[in-house]
Amino acid sequence: MAALAALAVTGVLAVVLPTSxxxxxxxxxxxxxxxxxxxxxxxxxNGHNWYAQWWTQNERPGTAAVWTDKGAxxxxxxPSGTCDHPNWAAGTWYPAxxxxxxxxxxxxxxxxxxPGYDPVISHWYWDPYTxxxxxxPTDPxxxxxxxxxxxxxxxxxxxxxxxxxxxxxxxxxxxxxxAKTGGDTVRRQEAAAFLANVNHETGGLVHIVEQNTxxxxxxxxxSQPYGCxxxxxxxxxxxxxxxxWNFNYKAAGDALGINxxxxxxxxxxxxxxxxxxxxxxxNTQNGPGTMTAHxxxxxxxxxxxxxxxxxxxxxxxxxxxxxxxxxxxxxxxFTQILGTTPxxxxxx
Numbered sequence: 196m197a198a199l200a201a202l203a204v205t206g207v208l209a210v211v212l213p214t215s216x217x218x219x220x221x222x223x224x225x226x227x228x229x230x231x232x233x234x235x236x237x238x239x240x241n242g243h244n245w246y247a248q249w250w251t252q253n254e255r256p257g258t259a260a261v262w263t264d265k266g267a268x269x270x271x272x273x274p275s276g277t278c279d280h281p282n283w284a285a286g287t288w289y290p291a292x293x294x295x296x297x298x299x300x301x302x303x304x305x306x307x308x309x310p311g312y313d314p315v316i317s318h319w320y321w322d323p324y325t326x327x328x329x330x331x332p333t334d335p336x337x338x339x340x341x342x343x344x345x346x347x348x349x350x351x352x353x354x355x356x357x358x359x360x361x362x363x364x365x366x367x368x369x370x371x372x373x374a375k376t377g378g379d380t381v382r383r384q385e386a387a388a389f390l391a392n393v394n395h396e397t398g399g400l401v402h403i404v405e406q407n408t409x410x411x412x413x414x415x416x417x418s419q420p421y422g423c424x425x426x427x428x429x430x431x432x433x434x435x436x437x438x439x440w441n442f443n444y445k446a447a448g449d450a451l452g453i454n455x456x457x458x459x460x461x462x463x464x465x466x467x468x469x470x471x472x473x474x475x476x477x478n479t480q481n482g483p484g485t486m487t488a489h490x491x492x493x494x495x496x497x498x499x500x501x502x503x504x505x506x507x508x509x510x511x512x513x514x515x516x517x518x519x520x521x522x523x524x525x526x527x528x529f530t531q532i533l534g535t536t537p538x539x540x541x542x543x
Contacts, residue, residue, distance in 0.1 A: 222239035222242075222244060222268040223237040223238055223239045223244050223245075223268070224239065225238065225239055225240065226239065226245065235247065238256060239268055240255065241256070241257065241322055242267055243256070243257075243264055243267055243268060244264075244265040244266065244268045245262045245263065245264060245265060246262065246263040246265050247262060254378065254379040254380065255306075257322075280295055281296065282295065282296050282297075282298075283295035283296065283298070284311060285311045285313070286311045287310075288308070288309075288310055288311065289308060289309055289311060290305065290308050291305050291306060291307055291308050292304065292305060293305040294324055295314070297314050301323060301324075302323070302324040302325070303322065303323060303324055304321065304322050304324040305321055306321065309321075313349070339375065340363075340364055340367060340374065340386070341374055341379070341383050341386050341533065342374075342386050342390070342533065344360045346532050347363070348360075349532055350390060350394070350532060351394070353399055353400075353401060354400035354401065355400060355401050355402070355403060357403050357463075357469075358397075358400040358403075358435070358466060358469070358470075359466045361466075362465075362466025362467045362469070365467040365470075366467050366468075366470035366471040366473075366474055369451060369474055370474045370475070370478045372478070372489070372493075373385065373389070373474055373477070373478055373489060374386040376493045377493050379535075380535050380536070381492065383530065383534070384492055384498075384530060384535055384536075385489065385493060386529075387529035387530045387532075387533055387535070387537075388488065388491075388492050389473075389474075389477055389501075390525075391498075391522055391523075391525035391526035391529050392436065392488070392501060392502070392505055392522060392525075393435040393436060393473060394522075394525045394529075395518070395521050395525060396435065396437050396505075397437070403433065403434070403463050403469070404431060404432065404433050404463050405431045405432035405433070405437060405439070408431075410431060410432075411428040411431040412428045414428075414430040414431055414432075414440045415427040415428070415429075415430055415440075415441050416440060416442055419441060419442055419445070421441075421445060421456060422441070424457055425456070425457060425458065425459050425460075429460075430444055433462040433463045433469065433472075434462045434463070434468075434469035434470070434472050434473055435470060436473040436476050436505065438462055438476065443476075444456050444459050444462075447472050447475045447476070450479065451471050451475060453468060455468075455472070476505075477489055480504070482503075482504045482505055482507065483503065483504070483506070483507040483508040484500060484503035484504035484505075484507050485500075485503075486500060486504065487504060488500070488501035488504045488505065491504060495538075496540060497538055497539055497540025497541060498522075498537065498538070498540065498541045499511075499540045499541055499542045499543035500540070500543065502519055502542075502543045503543040507543060510543070512543070519542055519543065523541050523542060526541065527541075
């Protein structure tokens with residue numbers, strides 16, 4: 196037993212007990228979504244202290260590699276026993292700090308007020324919460340993609356079964372820089388921008404092929420030395436970004452190592468091939484713009500420049516403003532689902 200230290204204070208015997216060396220570290224200043232953190236700075240969040248390894252871009256501690264968990268702080272311990280928090284209910288307004296029990300059996304705390312968003316999908320609004328010794332389950336691995344399968348389903352609730360999530364993740368290896376360049380915010384913004392344009396081009400991932408069949412014979416540029424070996428009417432729009440024209444099928448096929456000029460039907464029959472053609476255009480083609488859509492997002496030019504790269508000749512500079520707004524609306528919705536902000540320069 197440790198000895199007691201006795202001090203005489205104005206004739207009164209004061210007994211000082213030794214402090215425990217096992218007490219938890221005090222909490223640093225609470226993490227703020229509006230603060231800028233550089234390497235070496237610390238912040239507390241969800242009962243832990245966190246160390247910033249480099250400059251952050253609004254990444255919340257525990258959601259990105261930039262933060263290192265330094266352990267529990269504040270001397271508190273997780274609650275034990277039976278939890279009596281209410282079951283989550285869609286459509287119910289939850290102020291920040293609300294704790295709910297979700298259908299997966301886990302508990303979640305609202306870090307931002309919301310009108311009953313799904314805690315498993317809307318990570319920006321909810322954090323996992325330890326209650327009664329339970330830990331909420333996590334999403335299954337998604338090959339490092341910033342969009343989970345649950346979030347993909349939320350974005351495209353009426354999608355054609357052809358457009359599978361597994362087809363998309365299988366296609367990512369063709370362009371490893373896609374949605375993996377820059378900080379967590381940039382990666383999520385690029386994924387949202389890509390999927391928002393895809394949403395517009397396909398009517399919510401409903402259409403696999405171009406709906407106006409009268410256009411089909413127009414997509415053969417016979418002046419090309421390779422011509423149109425699959426037939427004059429074979430190079431109509433297909434896939435997530437509606438790849439069209441024989442020269443685009445030739446260029447995409449050459450880049451991907453697939454004979455799409457000879458067999459353009461692969462784009463409407465193989466989900467992974469379809470997604471790869473969309474990623475090919477996104478990452479390598481300027482289109483009517485001055486940069487690729489990928490470069491527009493990772494270099495801070497904004498969502499508007501992705502519209503210009505895809506269909507700027509028909510939609511930008513005041514043409515078809517309703518079409519532009521349709522793309523912007525989808526982008527804003529998808530960034531919200533992914534728990535990030537849309538950034539600036541949304542229109543073209």
